[in-house]
Amino acid sequence: MGKTNHIPVLIVGGGPTGLFLALSLRQLGIDCRVIEKKETRTQHSRSIGIHPPSLELFDRQGLIEPFLEEGILIRKGHAYLNQSRIGSVSFDSLPGRHQYVLSLPQSQTEAILEAACQEMDSSMVCRGVTLTSYETTQDGVRVHMQDTEGTDGDVGGHGAEGSEGASEVTTCDVLVGCDGKSSVVRELTGIEFDGSNYPDTYMMGDFEDTTPFGEDAMITLHQDGLVECFPLTKGRRRWVVKTAQYVDAPTEQELKEIVAHRTGYDLHQAPCTMISSFGVQHFIAETFAKGRVVLAGDAAHVVSPIGGQGMNLGWLDGEALAKALQAFLLTQDERHLQDYSKRQRAVARQAGKRAEWNMRLGRSFKNRWVKQCMLFLFVRTPIQRVLAQLFTMQKLGAWRV
Numbered sequence: 552m553g554k555t556n557h558i559p560v561l562i563v564g565g566g567p568t569g570l571f572l573a574l575s576l577r578q579l580g581i582d583c584r585v586i587e588k589k590e591t592r593t594q595h596s597r598s599i600g601i602h603p604p605s606l607e608l609f610d611r612q613g614l615i616e617p618f619l620e621e622g623i624l625i626r627k628g629h630a631y632l633n634q635s636r637i638g639s640v641s642f643d644s645l646p647g648r649h650q651y652v653l654s655l656p657q658s659q660t661e662a663i664l665e666a667a668c669q670e671m672d673s674s675m676v677c678r679g680v681t682l683t684s685y686e687t688t689q690d691g692v693r694v695h696m697q698d699t700e701g702t703d704g705d706v707g708g709h710g711a712e713g714s715e716g717a718s719e720v721t722t723c724d725v726l727v728g729c730d731g732k733s734s735v736v737r738e739l740t741g742i743e744f745d746g747s748n749y750p751d752t753y754m755m756g757d758f759e760d761t762t763p764f765g766e767d768a769m770i771t772l773h774q775d776g777l778v779e780c781f782p783l784t785k786g787r788r789r790w791v792v793k794t795a796q797y798v799d800a801p802t803e804q805e806l807k808e809i810v811a812h813r814t815g816y817d818l819h820q821a822p823c824t825m826i827s828s829f830g831v832q833h834f835i836a837e838t839f840a841k842g843r844v845v846l847a848g849d850a851a852h853v854v855s856p857i858g859g860q861g862m863n864l865g866w867l868d869g870e871a872l873a874k875a876l877q878a879f880l881l882t883q884d885e886r887h888l889q890d891y892s893k894r895q896r897a898v899a900r901q902a903g904k905r906a907e908w909n910m911r912l913g914r915s916f917k918n919r920w921v922k923q924c925m926l927f928l929f930v931r932t933p934i935q936r937v938l939a940q941l942f943t944m945q946k947l948g949a950w951r952v
């Protein structure tokens with residue numbers, strides 16, 4: 552990392568939230584740096600759904616083209632109860648230019664955002680640099696960092712203690728923690744992270760697409776639990792199935808058997824490129840801003856991945872925070888940061904409730920008729936429009952900075 556004595560905004564974490572915030576700040580003419588502890592980007596496909604409000608943000612920032620070139624436009628989802636088709640939910644009725652959810656693996660999304668940062672300023676993102684500690688001064692924050700080289704690159708607890716990399720100190724007006732669920736910035740700041748684990752567990756895999764769904768999504772509510780599948784780039788499809796308990800070492804075979812049993816689709820000939828399992832949590836920071844230290848993205852809130860909102864929420868934070876930081880840097884009035892915290896906490900709580908609702912819908916059930924009536928209402932009546940809006944994060948950020 553080059554010697555930087557002072558930077559207005561220092562962002563910790565070069566995931567989707569940190570990179571987008573950096574781009575938003577630069578659009579407003581605010582100088583910033585992103586430090587990212589990993590030397591190279593992870594290739595895990597993780598998040599795949601980019602919702603219309605995020606696409607609109609990318610549009611406004613002139614970033615949309617590579618997303619549209621690389622991603623798949625999901626315009627419709629088909630709903631099944633056990634193996635009977637109930638109907639479809641179309642996103643055609645959504646307001647705005649982007650009447651679809653874009654499917655793109657998170658690794659590609661991050662690559663696009665990082666390339667845009669590089670294009671603006673090749674020194675904006677500093678990889679291989681870990682925040683280890685900080686202290687607040689009278690008019691800013693003094694930040695201690697270490698080259699990840701010589702460490703295992705994994706900052707658990709309060710930082711890379713005992714690591715061998717070269718250290719460096721820089722000062723900034725505001726320190727922003729975009730450093731994910733186990734945020735070191737949040738821990739060092741002493742901000743509580745309230746929440747718990749849900750009992751729900753899932754298995755997930757990416758396979759070559761052998762279904763007839765093409766660019767559409769599919770959701771099956773089976774009495775033994777949910778199955779969802781979404782188109783992916785490179786002719787693949789992401790399958791997610793609810794499991795009775797957490798599966799420590801998931802196998803392709805187990806997932807294929809569950810899919811065949813609940814949906815009738817035979818994936819046995821379909822090559823698999825990723826298999827994993829996950830439990831689900833909900834957490835929210837007690838505040839997103841304490842003095843000159845601010846949180847955004849997963850560092851501030853974790854919602855269930857079912858419904859695919861986590862990464863998108865981080866971008867909504869990024870847009871709101873860039874404006875709040877602009878106002879703060881002009882006036883030095885911390886109320887702008889507090890307003891950001893209040894408003895984005897409300898957005899995150901609302902998204903968390905929607906995610907919980909999505910998850911409940913996918914739980915195993917005994918009374919088939921209740922589910923059937925619900926599904927019929929959802930896909931065959933005007934409620935369908937409401938459902939399309941809920942699934943695509945509409946009206947979440949209506950109350951913005």
Ligand SMILES: Cc1cc2nc3c(=O)[nH]c(=O)nc-3n(C[C@H](O)[C@H](O)[C@H](O)COP(=O)(O)OP(=O)(O)OC[C@H]3O[C@@H](n4cnc5c(N)ncnc54)[C@H](O)[C@@H]3O)c2cc1C
Nearest residue numbers: 564566568588598599600682731848849859860861862863
């Ligand atoms: C299985 C799964 C599926 C998902 N699907 C979706 C989906 O379809 N749609 C959706 O919107 N969301 C989805 N999510 C959630 C999404 O992946 C996260 O919400 C998103 O990655 C959060 O981005 P972030 O930038 O806030 O944090 P992260 O992606 O966690 O990035 C944080 C970065 O900070 C770096 N860092 C950490 N500590 C330090 C330090 N001390 N110094 C320097 N750098 C540091 C890390 O290396 C990391 O790169 C899914 C999640 C999972 C697990």
